[in-house]
Amino acid sequence: MFRNLMIAASALALAACTTGPDYAAPKTPSSVDAFVAATSAVDTLAPVKADWWRLYDDPVLDGLVADAVAANTDVRVAVARLEKARAALREVRTDRLPDVGIGARATYGRVPESQRGPGAAREDWSIDAGLDVAYEVDLFGRVSRGIEAARGDLGAAEADLQAVRISVVAETTRAYATAAAAGEQIAVAERIVELLDRSLSVTERRRAVGLTTSLDVARIATLRNQRQAEIPALTAERNAALFRLATLTGRVPADLPPIAAVRISTLRLDTPIPVGDGAQLLARRPDVRAAERRLAAATARIGVATADLYPRISLGASIGSTGPNIGDVFGGGPLRWLLGPLLSWSFTDHERARARVAGAEADTRAALAGFDGTVLRSLEETETALSAYASALDRRTALKAARDAAEQAARIVRAQQREGQVDSLALIDAERTFAETEAQLAAIDAGIADAQINLFKALGGGWSAGAAAYAAALP
Secondary structure (H helix, E strand, C coil): CHHHHHHHHHHHHHHCCCCCCCCCCCCCCCCCCCCCCCCCCEECCCCCCCCHHHHHCCHHHHHHHHHHHHHCHHHHHHHHHHHHHHHHHHHHHHHHCCEEEEEEEEEEEECCHHHCCCCCCCEEEEEEEEEEEEEEECCCCHHHHHHHHHHHHHHHHHHHHHHHHHHHHHHHHHHHHHHHHHHHHHHHHHHHHHHHHHHHHHHHHHHHCCCCCHHHHHHHHHHHHHHHHHHHHHHHHHHHHHHHHHHHCCCCHHHCCHHHHCCCCCCCCCCCEECCCHHHHHHHCHHHHHHHHHHHHHHHHHHHHHHCCCCEEEEEEEEEEEECCHHHHHCCCCEEEEEEEEEECCHHHHHHHHHHHHHHHHHHHHHHHHHHHHHHHHHHHHHHHHHHHHHHHHHHHHHHHHHHHHHHHHHHHHHHHHCCCCCHHHHHHHHHHHHHHHHHHHHHHHHHHHHHHHHHHHCCCCHHHHHHHHHHHCC
8 A cells, every 4th residue: 555655656746747937037138248438447358356455455454344244233134134044945945854743642531331342441541642744745846936936035145145245345445445535635734734834934924024914914824724624624524434434343433443544545546447347247246146036036936826726735644552551552552554645725715826826926027127127227336436437537637737737836936926026915826726726636536436436336346255155055
């Protein structure tokens, strides 16, 4: 009999069919091979470095990034969600295993006189113990589609974790760069104040000998005080960046290493940024990967819902013994055993099952639209970041030329003013122009560093390492 049951189970397994559509990865636009806004400042042939922040060659930044990836609270949340997704996959995979249970019960009762055996007490204890085994034959793919959906959820969770890590690395680098840029801007402002102090001293001496007026002194002093007033605001900006850096690395502000505040020069890259091409971008971006995995999971859940339209078949077996005491049960007492298939089918509840199928199909269409939108947004973000970076570089080139010209003009006017060839008004105008261009150049350097970080973030730098970890994590 057992042999016949196994033959029947094998026949059912061979005849099994998996319900629901088979997943096929969605197509991406064919026009993403090259970036529209690519410039000479980027290298579209070289792949993006996973550890792109090391291009700045700053050991302090390297240490801060390592601290952030290890201790950031958002990363810890994402890691916990990944562990939950892995646990869910393990749970779903147990549906492929037999369900084994041990049961026992003890009752005291009275049997009818007509059912009492010769010499048996009418009232007595009855102890029953046994082993039950049940195995669901995945005839219509409910279990396999459920595992497929759980795999998709796991892939999405891993991609979400990588996206959080990329964001944390980018924001850590940004906070460090902002603090360093503010430090450089403070140094520039202090140099300008020092320069204006010298001009003010010269003008005061000229007034003392009657070569200029108190109005010229007041004008120089006003310009000097205006530049001095910018320093506290820059200091506050620098402190805010350092406080943000402490939070990103999992510290309270007071525990941030002092070395994080040492740098007073803006982060700079002198070589073209490696960006790869558009196709590599879509393979690298974790949000695109997460959207694709969610689409796979949603597609698999159509099969799970569809399988509920069909009966479930389980193979069951039970063996046990019953007696008036424990010794009779485990000492060779009356043995019972059962073996056979079990069919369950809620055919009267088809409308509810069909509604679940329709809901799963709607979720899949939403996931596909979400994937398409994620692809478009990733391309938009990258093109925007490329355009902003190129524009910032062009602006710096023009501004540097203006700053150099203003510096030369200020030196000439100072020399002419000492020789009495020009009045103090011309000197004030030249000093103001130089001060403004010098401050603007320091600000644009900070903007370029910010644009670089936005570009690296848009490019999904670091995804290659995440993809390897994802592949290794799959069972």
